[in-house]
Amino acid sequence: MRDYYILSVDSLVDSFSMIDAAKEFVLSVSARNGNETLSRFKAGDQVLVYRRQPVGRVNVLLEARGLALGRFLFAKKLEVAGGVQALEVSAEDLEQADVIPIAESVFLDIYRRMVSGVLPEGPLQRDEAAERLTGGDNILLYGVPGVGKSYEIRQKYCDDPNRIVRVVFHPDYTYSDFVGQILPILSGDRLTYDFVPGPFTNVLEKAYSCPDKEIYLLIEEINRGNAPAIFGELFQLLDRKSEDGGYASEKWGESEYGVVNYDIARIVYEDERQEIRIPSNMWILATMNTSDQNVFPLDTAFQRRWNMQHIKNDIMGAGHAHEKIQGSEIEWGAFAMTVNGLVTDRGRDMAGSEDKRLGAYFVRRSQLAADKFPEKVLKYLWDDAFRMDRETVFQDRFRSLEDVIETYEKTDEDKLEAVLQRDVFRKMRSFMQEETGDGGASGRADGRA
């Protein structure tokens, strides 16, 4: 007979997300008092994992598999984003005890709420007999933050939310999250296990079923997750048929090689024996910020399968480059170009410093206002880009961001001149003079033309 438990772990323990679904793993927990909390489990027990406050949620279901060679084995049966509260269990127990036995009815209540969020998306109008569009590709757009990558995607590729599915990679994102995983499904009082598709499988199925539409999978921040591991064997599908390979035009964009994956094939083709391929009307778009925030550098083999598209940080080409920052004579373009020059100079010996540069659209036109600009831009420079050497940009007298913002807001003089180092401010002014070539900037200091 199986028993039901809640395993309460510290809120910082997010490692269950790294474990592949259905794969067995050993778990051990030790603490100051030497307590081994897992000894009471036996094979078949169902264990909900609760992460303590401030998370305060259950988001993982484990099945105990018993002892093997003196080690206790579990398998992850279900993981849901966000998780659910365990209202049926005393908050005291959840925060204090490591293992809490619960009744089957309590388990089923929590479990039902966990799976109720795992629902497929609404269908698109489908016409499987229509002629399939071709030319699908894998495009990786890269550049500094705020350069306009997402804007480029909307303008150039797709702005129809019914045809694009967006996922964001992060260090805990896994193959199971991306492709799908075997989850317990409750029908009546019976618990069965079935494959629940992830976003990749859903998009593949949608593209296969809607041949006359271009369907997009957008992966934001691809290099913040371990992309080769997340793609797994599907990595092979990224090689596409093209004219160069001697394929007929009606095949351009389809995967060159098929991969066997029974779970995906059953969802997409309703035939698990069929090799899966990305259809020619399916696009995979990805974005990444350059340099130092690359937690997972993309390997060459992976990169080779993408068409890389650099999004230029065209600050002076932005529509608001010549807009004055309210309360200062300095224009946004001159400000950003000067700051970026400082970032680059400062970071010659620091790998990836260019990622700290300001993108052309780091702020929108409306954010040049005196009450918004310091909160967004000066805060970024103080807290992030120049956190280690603030005096490069800000006057030495400032000891806190609060001082900077207060001075900026209260001064009757030029607001930027009041907070920036004198030579930085001069550089901005010179930049504008060189731009206009008239030896002086025009316009009112309050930013109104």
Next chain:
Amino acid sequence: MKIVQLIKKLNNTELGKGGTHDYYVLVPAELDISDIFPAPDVPVRFTDKHTFERVVARNTVSREKRIVGLGQYYRAKGLSAGDEIAFEKRAWPGHEEYYVSVKHNRDALVFQKYAHGFEILAPERLPVFRMAAEEALQKVEILSLRTEKKRRDSPEATEFYDIRIDGVSILDAYAAKGIGEIRIEGGKVRRSEFYGWKKYVFQEEEFG
């Protein structure tokens, strides 16, 4: 894949607030950290899980075992006694990643018992806790008892308190130098032990 996660609650001494200005994690004798820090004085490069900033730490072994190199990181995170730091190693055959993260317990009151009463270890959080306590279903009182130097040679005097829940002092519930933690959750007062450290190890089956 193998994941080792080591979580440590920090105290004022480790945070450089004990008068020494040393910043470190004290490693208790019984805690094995060799699966994250393979040898003394070998720097390990961690990435903060949320901000992606890099932290280079190493362990030292002299009078006591410590993890050092954390001063700048502590300052950037604004940590107080009772906050937690987690070191994590993820290992695949031929590939390893190291992460660090912190948890602020801003709504908790952490205290330590001395002969004169409780010392509040993060007094800067006391006003926030008092506000939360006003909403509690039980009456929580934090009463100032006296201001004394902890030792004769202490540079400054320390304020000592009694903590009463529904009129009952909890002073006797703690041994000398014992550390406790209380927080208000859902209107209730929760007391918890200051557990010090925990270690979680996850290992997928096929990994060596």
